[in-house]
Every structure is written in C-alpha cells, then in structure tokens.
Amino acid sequence: MRSTTDRIGRLSDQNGRRSRTVGVVPRPFRQQIDDGILDRAAALFARRGFSKTSVQDVADAVGLSKAGLLHHFPSKDALYEAVLVQADSLGREALDQVRHLPVGPLRDHRVVEVFVDVALAHPGVVALMLAPATQVEVHDSEAVEAAYLSALQAFAVDPGTPDQERLVRVLAALSALAVLTLAAHQNDQTTAWRPYVVATCFDALGHRSRGVPPFSDIHVEA
Secondary structure (H helix, E strand, C coil): CCEEECCCCCEEECCCCEECCCCCCCCHHHHHHHHHHHHHHHHHHHHHCCCCCCHHHHHHHHCCCHHHHHHHCCCHHHHHHHHHHHHHHHHHHHHHHHCCCCCCHHHHHHHHHHHHHHHHHCHHHHHHHCHHHCCCCCCCHHHHHHHHHHHHHHCCCCCCCCCHHHHHHHHHHHHHHHHHHHHHHHCCCHHHHHHHHHHHHHHHCCCCCCCCCCHHHCCCCC
C-alpha cells in the first residue's frame, strides 16, 4: 500500500490512516553548533553592524565554508532573525528570574549575577542585546530594543526615568558587563573572572561589593 508523509513526519496510507514513524530528532551537537554560530554572528553584528557583516565573515569566524554556513542558516537575514529570537528569549528568561524580587541592592546583585552568567554563556548575543546602550543605529532596532528593554526592566529602570543617576549607573553596569564577559572569553578566563565581573558591575550601580578575593588569588584556567 502506498503511503505519503506529512510535514511533521507521520505516514498516511491512501485511505488517510496514519501510522507512527520515528521522526528525525536533531542531535544535541547540532544544536550546540547552531548556538555557536548564532553567538559568533551576534558578536560580529554588534561590532560591525548588519550591513557591514557578510555571510563569509560569519563563516570565517566559525570555521565553516560559506556553503556550510548556509546549510545551517539559508541567508544572512535568516541568521540575523535567529540571533534576534535568541536575544529576546535570553532577555525574557533573565527577567523572569528576578521580576519577583523587591527593588534594591539584593535585586541588583541577583540581576548582575544572572546577566553575567548569560553573557558568559552567550557573549555575542548579549553584546548585541546591549548594543542600544552604546550604538546610535542598530539594524532591526525594534527587535534589539525589546531585548535591551528586558535588561533595563530587570533593574526596574525605564529609559524615561527622571532618576538620571540611576539610569547612567545601570547603563554603565551593562556596558561593563558586555565588555568584560567578551574579554573573559578571549582570555579563556570565564570561570576565574566571573566574581570580579560581578563585583565590577555591582560597584557601577553604586553599591559596594564584599567578599571578593584578591585578584592575585585566582587560579588561571587551563
């Protein structure tokens, strides 16, 4: 009996009866590869801008041929859209972890920890997410702005707040976070630098960090 396959992988015979089949499940390492591509692409978009970043630039950054990269993402627009979706998702997840906390130093510290950990795992995406704080023009600004606003909301601050000192301090903390987490990756010191990145960002908010060991006490990562 002849069978056909629908879009979600189920088989149907000529009478429309369906039989179960084993679907194609993406392998974990494929997702890891895609995540790595998105993060490298996001870092390039944040640094150079969309128009000045080519598919070949991204392919070179991740060690793939242009054709190999297009096998994962069929166009630069598709790649950028995937980056924006991930940025929005990460921003919302971070906000959800802290929105229940009362505004104050304890919330600020938790927000910094959450965003530092997100940035250490996805430095490029977070750099693009925070681009509105440092760049005049961002491609598809509404989508990037939404992710950026999630970061501000986590600190319970609005861009239009009359408390300009608070806004400046939050922007300083976010800018430091983006720069330092990228630097931690470049120096292979993500674990060792984490407490100092957290302390630096927390201090930028006008609080005083405590319990951070001297920098000379850190162990260099292998």
